[in-house]
Amino acid sequence: MHMDFKQQIQQGIPLELPPEKSYPLDANRAPRRKNILTSEEQQLAIRNALRYFPQKWHEILAAEFANELNIFGRIYMYRFKPDYKIYARPLEEYPAKSKQAAAIMLMIHNNLDNAVAQHPEELITYGGNGAVFQNWAQYLLTMQYLSVMTDEQTLHMYSGHPMGLFPSSINAPRVVVTNGMMIPNYSKPNDWEKYNALGVTQYGQMTAGSFMYIGPQGIVHGTTITVMNAFRKILPSGETPAGKIFLTAGLGGMSGAQPKAGNIAGCITICAEVNPKAARKRFDQGWVDILIEDIDSLVARVITAKEKNEVVSIAFIGNVVEIWERFEKENIFIHVGSDQTSLHIPWTGGYYPVGLSYEESNRLMSEEPEIFKEKVQDSLRRHANAINHHTARGTYFFDYGNAFLLEASRAGANIMDENKIDFRYPSYVQDILGPMCFDYGFGPFRWVCTSGNAEDLDKTDQIAMDVLQKMIENAPEEIKLQMQDNIIWIRDAQKNKLVVGSQARILYADAEGRSKIAAAFNEAIAAGEIGPVVIGRDHHDVSGTDSPYRETSNIYDGSKYTADMAMHNVIGDSFRGATWVSIHNGGGVGWGEVINGGFGMLLDGSPEADVRLKSMLFYDVNNGIARRSWARNEEALFAIKREMERTPGLKVTIPNLVDDTILKNLF
Numbered sequence: 001m002h003m004d005f006k007q008q009i010q011q012g013i014p015l016e017l018p019p020e021k022s023y024p025l026d027a028n029r030a031p032r033r034k035n036i037l038t039s040e041e042q043q044l045a046i047r048n049a050l051r052y053f054p055q056k057w058h059e060i061l062a063a064e065f066a067n068e069l070n071i072f073g074r075i076y077m078y079r080f081k082p083d084y085k086i087y088a089r090p091l092e093e094y095p096a097k098s099k100q101a102a103a104i105m106l107m108i109h110n111n112l113d114n115a116v117a118q119h120p121e122e123l124i125t126y127g128g129n130g131a132v133f134q135n136w137a138q139y140l141l142t143m144q145y146l147s148v149m150t151d152e153q154t155l156h157m158y159s160g161h162p163m164g165l166f167p168s169s170i171n172a173p174r175v176v177v178t179n180g181m182m183i184p185n186y187s188k189p190n191d192w193e194k195y196n197a198l199g200v201t202q203y204g205q206m207t208a209g210s211f212m213y214i215g216p217q218g219i220v221h222g223t224t225i226t227v228m229n230a231f232r233k234i235l236p237s238g239e240t241p242a243g244k245i246f247l248t249a250g251l252g253g254m255s256g257a258q259p260k261a262g263n264i265a266g267c268i269t270i271c272a273e274v275n276p277k278a279a280r281k282r283f284d285q286g287w288v289d290i291l292i293e294d295i296d297s298l299v300a301r302v303i304t305a306k307e308k309n310e311v312v313s314i315a316f317i318g319n320v321v322e323i324w325e326r327f328e329k330e331n332i333f334i335h336v337g338s339d340q341t342s343l344h345i346p347w348t349g350g351y352y353p354v355g356l357s358y359e360e361s362n363r364l365m366s367e368e369p370e371i372f373k374e375k376v377q378d379s380l381r382r383h384a385n386a387i388n389h390h391t392a393r394g395t396y397f398f399d400y401g402n403a404f405l406l407e408a409s410r411a412g413a414n415i416m417d418e419n420k421i422d423f424r425y426p427s428y429v430q431d432i433l434g435p436m437c438f439d440y441g442f443g444p445f446r447w448v449c450t451s452g453n454a455e456d457l458d459k460t461d462q463i464a465m466d467v468l469q470k471m472i473e474n475a476p477e478e479i480k481l482q483m484q485d486n487i488i489w490i491r492d493a494q495k496n497k498l499v500v501g502s503q504a505r506i507l508y509a510d511a512e513g514r515s516k517i518a519a520a521f522n523e524a525i526a527a528g529e530i531g532p533v534v535i536g537r538d539h540h541d542v543s544g545t546d547s548p549y550r551e552t553s554n555i556y557d558g559s560k561y562t563a564d565m566a567m568h569n570v571i572g573d574s575f576r577g578a579t580w581v582s583i584h585n586g587g588g589v590g591w592g593e594v595i596n597g598g599f600g601m602l603l604d605g606s607p608e609a610d611v612r613l614k615s616m617l618f619y620d621v622n623n624g625i626a627r628r629s630w631a632r633n634e635e636a637l638f639a640i641k642r643e644m645e646r647t648p649g650l651k652v653t654i655p656n657l658v659d660d661t662i663l664k665n666l667f
């Protein structure tokens with residue numbers, strides 16, 4: 001019997017066994033995972049997988065799932081992937097009793113869209129392992145639950161598994177998501193391999209497992225803000241970055257945003273990439289302006305760009321260490337330097353050592369891994385030395401959350417501060433995003449227009465810009481620049497062609513800005529000017545994430561190894577009106593290294609939505625500012641005191657600061 005899209009969603013697990021599917025082993029497939037289970041555990045994994053299906057299919061499916069486990073290290077249940085096209089459809093196309101549930105379906109679909117997701121067949125959205133679900137049965141059941149749920153029920157999801165619909169209330173979230181929540185002693189990387197293979201946990205990364213990924217726009221925006229502020233730190237006020245150099249490396253998944261961001265920030269970006277295919281891909285996409293293959297031409301082109309005060313991005317196909325060393329000889333001053341090679345995985349292709357060809361490195365890494373490791377460490381020492389020579393001349397260098405300083409220090413590079421505890425250079429959160437954005441509450445507010453119409457997105461861009469322009473008139477000096485950056489960003493967003501998948505946008509705003517923009521959207525929806533809008537954020541933010549080497553690396557009272565803030569955030573958001581909330585172990589920096597949470601909220605133009613957005617966005621930002629101010633962060637103290645003046649119901653505990661001389665002679 002032919003079923004339309006709605007009927008297929010409503011049926012959940014099909015009544016008849018669908019035909020077996022085979023998929024080409026193309027580049028979009030997830031990497032094969034470790035075969036880590038004992039034979040007893042393998043049986044348990046099959047038993048676990050079969051509990052989604054009627055007994056009459058068990059014999060066939062047991063053999064098939066055993067095969068998947070053997071080949072891929074996981075059971076994805078490929079046979080159950082539906083045949084309809086998965087993408088963010090207009091809201092009304094979803095079969096649902098609750099509009100909020102339909103909005104969640106739309107966001108799930110956006111995260112699994114072939115054009116958006118990294119490995120859609122394996123339900124992986126980004127980051128190699130950022131899963132929306134562990135398998136297709138979980139997907140089918142979840143969509144079915146969402147299609148029948150009312151506004152007085154909540155769906156509880158355990159790492160992709162829909163535990164079920166529970167009676168709740170109209171004010172409760174429609175969905176509560178947890179991903180990878182482990183007993184702390186079972187949170188090592190191999191624990192993820194094992195319990196994910198058993199089908200009982202998953203790595204949700206950040207926005208993948210919380211249905212909030214909107215394609216590469218988020219990373220372009222974050223990188224733009226970072227590069228702009230890096231220049232701002234070093235340039236006299238009023239001077240623009242035009243004709244000034246930003247040198248970095250990597251044109252891969254995330255790092256590929258650097259030249260585009262450099263162009264938006266308005267500097268000369270030089271980005272080294274050893275893999276010619278990766279460099280060409282970014283060139284073909286229009287994310288980098290020029291490709292250069294030999295270092296002499298690079299030197300000549302850069303000298304011209306400096307002389308002419310150009311804004312241009314250049315991909316150099318070669319090793320970044322060559323540039324650092326050659327520019328020193330040529331006396332080419334580098335204003336801002338960083339690195340986005342994948343040093344979180346240095347021995348398996350994350351970092352290519354200088355002096356070896358790309359092919360030779362690939363051979364060594366698989367055939368002689370010990371020698372390859374030595375070469376990587378030699379290269380890191382050279383790399384750090386060259387950077388040190390430039391910074392001695394005034395270059396501003398920062399670590400971009402890729403473990404460059406950590407791995408360089410492990411290689412014995414001259415990268416430590418005189419106190420032998422800290423690194424000589426700051427991380428981008430310690431120096432830039434922490435004090436300049438997060439501590440003031442500026443973070444990644446995003447929205448999706450559920451009509452799917454580009455005109456709606458244009459209208460929301462305009463609304464957001466109008467709100468920010470009005471706010472900046474009376475904003476204190478401390479935050480004016482942040483607002484200005486985001487006004488420019490939103491003004492140019494359409495021109496920069498950032499949309500992939502749903503009609504979505506991101507910008508950074510503080511609590512007041514996020515709330516005012518959302519309220520203005522809600523009014524426009526009520527007036528019938530635009531369709532409903534989903535608001536949310538990524539987890540690289542003020543309050544949602546405890547991550548001691550990234551989001552909370554600028555917390556210095558010892559509490560950066562705690563995760564109370566992220567837990568309070570998800571609980572606090574959940575009873576203040578979020579449509580769905582999520583909390584995850586892992587994301588960005590690795591399993592066991594971070595706890596991060598997020599939310600989504602449907603704005604439908606109702607007065608209730610107005611109440612919800614104001615209450616929830618206020619807490620979602622100020623929770624983190626309160627914590628950062630208790631950690632004595634100056635900018636956060638400023639921000640929370642300002643908020644208390646504005647909001648009578650807010651009373652936050654303020655730290656008393658101790659005079660250093662009292663502590664000096666105590667121990």
Ligand SMILES: NC(=O)c1ccc[n+]([C@@H]2O[C@H](COP(=O)([O-])OP(=O)(O)OC[C@H]3O[C@@H](n4cnc5c(N)ncnc54)[C@H](O)[C@@H]3O)[C@@H](O)[C@H]2O)c1
Nearest residue numbers: 250252253254255272273274319320341342351352401402
């Ligand atoms: N903190 C953040 O906001 C943030 C954002 C993005 C990425 N990152 C980190 O940056 C790193 C890169 O992420 P990605 O997704 O782009 O990874 P990726 O592996 O897709 O890209 C890295 C690129 O670097 C190239 N490369 C390696 N060694 C090189 C060398 N010596 N010279 C020139 N090129 C070299 C590789 O060929 C590869 O294409 C990761 O460690 C990631 O965690 C952090």
